[in-house]
Amino acid sequence: MIRLDNIIKTYPMGKRELQVLRGINLDIGKGEMVAIMGPSGSGKTTLLNTIGCLDKPSSGKYYLDGREVSNLNRSELADVRAKKIGFIFQTFNLLPQLSALANVELGLRYAGISDRNLSLEALTKVGLADRAHHRPSEMSGGEQQRVAVARALVKKPPIILADEPTGNLDSHNGAEIMEMLTGLHRDRDITLVMITHEARIAHYCQRIVHIEDGLITAEEKV
Numbered sequence: 492m493i494r495l496d497n498i499i500k501t502y503p504m505g506k507r508e509l510q511v512l513r514g515i516n517l518d519i520g521k522g523e524m525v526a527i528m529g530p531s532g533s534g535k536t537t538l539l540n541t542i543g544c545l546d547k548p549s550s551g552k553y554y555l556d557g558r559e560v561s562n563l564n565r566s567e568l569a570d571v572r573a574k575k576i577g578f579i580f581q582t583f584n585l586l587p588q589l590s591a592l593a594n595v596e597l598g599l600r601y602a603g604i605s606d607r608n609l610s611l612e613a614l615t616k617v618g619l620a621d622r623a624h625h626r627p628s629e630m631s632g633g634e635q636q637r638v639a640v641a642r643a644l645v646k647k648p649p650i651i652l653a654d655e656p657t658g659n660l661d662s663h664n665g666a667e668i669m670e671m672l673t674g675l676h677r678d679r680d681i682t683l684v685m686i687t688h689e690a691r692i693a694h695y696c697q698r699i700v701h702i703e704d705g706l707i708t709a710e711e712k713v
């Protein structure tokens with residue numbers, strides 16, 4: 492489903508270039524659940540953003556569902572994201588002035604779907620139907636991340652990408668989010684790629700990819 496072929500990403504840094512990804516080769520099959528681990532600054536977020544079509548590689552090829560996406564323009568990439576990819580972030584990234592339900596509806600609007608029932612269904616799935624009209628500031632961190640999970644899954648994307656989804660949660664709430672993601676992955680055959688610093692969290696996945704200094708250094712089967 493995801494195939495990265497010698498992906499290199501550089502950022503201009505004054506007169507020089509900073510090479511953040513230095514030749515990444517990675518295949519992720521449909522329905523796999525994969526953790527990416529590595530030190531801070533090793534390129535994990537850059538890699539996930541590349542997989543998520545938020546960022547274009549400087550060179551190398553990226554195939555998503557058999558189609559090369561590394562050569563698409565911005566609007567084509569936005570289209571791929573809208574159809575195929577749900578994102579979950581460490582800091583939840585909910586809009587503070589909107590209710591939980593309205594935040595989930597945004598996940599649909601970007602995909603061009605308008606169906607309020609789907610949003611309520613997604614909130615119910617994460618156990619928050621009774622908090623639909625609360626704003627993020629009225630919810631705990633764990634609840635906010637569950638809203639973000641609902642926002643990511645409401646359009647039923649085949650791929651979910653999560654950048655340290657439990658990084659701002661205590662271990663109880665972190666485990667709850669991981670149980671939820673594991674369940675989704677199992678029930679809907681979702682392909683899930685997540686970054687984490689914690690081995691305990693990574694072990695919810697079937698495969699752990701270690702990255703250091705822009706290169707994959709090891710892979711483990713769990």
Ligand code: ADP
Pocket residue numbers: 502503509511529530531532533534535536537538
């Ligand atoms: P990680 O998520 O593993 O901590 P990142 O992928 O965020 O690492 O960043 C890897 C390196 O790339 C860091 O040195 C960071 O400063 C640099 N970097 C990330 N994004 C940009 C950018 N947009 N412009 C310049 N440098 C960047």
Ligand code: MG
Pocket residue numbers: 535536537
């Ligand atoms: Mg990061």
